[in-house]
Amino acid sequence: MTSEASWVPAEVDISTPSAARLYDYYLGGAYNFETDRELAKKIFDVFPEMPYLAQVNRAFLRRATKFCAEQGITQFVDIGCGLPTTGAVHEIAQAVNPDSRVLYVDNEPVAVAHSELILEDNDRAAVIQADLRDPDSIFGHPHATRLLDRDQPLAVLVVAVVHFVPDSDDPAGLLARYRDAMTPGSYLAFSHVSGDTLPNVAKAAELYRNSQNPAYLRTRDEVAAMLTGFELVDPGLVFVPQWRPADPRDAEDAERCSFYGAVGRVTG
Numbered sequence: 001m002t003s004e005a006s007w008v009p010a011e012v013d014i015s016t017p018s019a020a021r022l023y024d025y026y027l028g029g030a031y032n033f034e035t036d037r038e039l040a041k042k043i044f045d046v047f048p049e050m051p052y053l054a055q056v057n058r059a060f061l062r063r064a065t066k067f068c069a070e071q072g073i074t075q076f077v078d079i080g081c082g083l084p085t086t087g088a089v090h091e092i093a094q095a096v097n098p099d100s101r102v103l104y105v106d107n108e109p110v111a112v113a114h115s116e117l118i119l120e121d122n123d124r125a126a127v128i129q130a131d132l133r134d135p136d137s138i139f140g141h142p143h144a145t146r147l148l149d150r151d152q153p154l155a156v157l158v159v160a161v162v163h164f165v166p167d168s169d170d171p172a173g174l175l176a177r178y179r180d181a182m183t184p185g186s187y188l189a190f191s192h193v194s195g196d197t198l199p200n201v202a203k204a205a206e207l208y209r210n211s212q213n214p215a216y217l218r219t220r221d222e223v224a225a226m227l228t229g230f231e232l233v234d235p236g237l238v239f240v241p242q243w244r245p246a247d248p249r250d251a252e253d254a255e256r257c258s259f260y261g262a263v264g265r266v267t268g
């Protein structure tokens with residue numbers, strides 16, 4: 001992929017790798033640049049499990065979306081959506097209920113430009129460029145007011161993104177703000193990377209300091225504290241392959257993953 005490609009937004013910084021494009025590369029996508037691939041290769045040298053992590057995390061996002069849709073949720077906000085590939089949130093939600101509406105949010109211009117292309121013909125889904133740390137700018141955006149009925153339950157998907165929020169931005173306080181903004185009966189789907197079981201994740205996190213998105217590892221207790229006030233649905237906070245696996249064998253090797261995930265309900 002080169003900077004001449006017609007979809008590359010003018011404001012994109014291709015000289016510094018971004019989490020969205022690195023993740024796209026891990027998943028075998030084409031929306032990344034040489035600088036992203038160079039850093040990805042250094043990351044693979046210290047932490048070869050990275051593509052596995054991306055795959056099992058994406059699979060968790062899909063299962064959590066389907067779960068919420070099956071609970072009757074028809075409106076979704078996917079924050080830190082990255083580059084939607086096959087099996088994106090709107091495809092899963094609209095397969096359960098064609099009336100489902102999806103607002104995608106990312107602060108990375110390539111992720112937003114790519115999502116715009118994918119969603120061109122879908123009037124029940126849209127993408128906005130906004131920051132997770134500013135919920136008001138997300139819920140106040142014209143696409144949010146068009147697509148979402150805030151008096152009805154919704155699902156907020158905050159998957160593999162809060163580890164890019166430093167402690168100084170109070171991630172637990174941020175999740176509490178989302179919780180307070182969600183009608184009872186709403187759901188949060190959440191995942192967060194940790195170094196609890198794989199010490200080499202820390203080496204990969206160190207390399208992320210060379211990207212636009214430094215990453216912060218947190219322990220299981222720290223992740224659990226962020227979910228205070230949400231009623232976690234069974235099986236609670238687990239490694240993502242252990243969260244309602246399609247096949248029990250998918251969870252056998254879960255500790256190789258180091259990604260914690262949960263789905264929580266807002267009870268009012």
Ligand SMILES: C[S@@+](CC[C@H](N)C(=O)[O-])C[C@H]1O[C@@H](n2cnc3c(N)ncnc32)[C@H](O)[C@@H]1O
Nearest residue numbers: 020080081082106107108131132159160161164
């Ligand atoms: C690892 S990807 C996860 C993509 C998707 N949620 C998934 O789990 O498959 C993280 C995404 O979060 C985005 N991101 C990082 N910090 C963000 C912020 N403060 N606000 C919005 N998006 C952010 C990145 O641009 C990237 O697309």
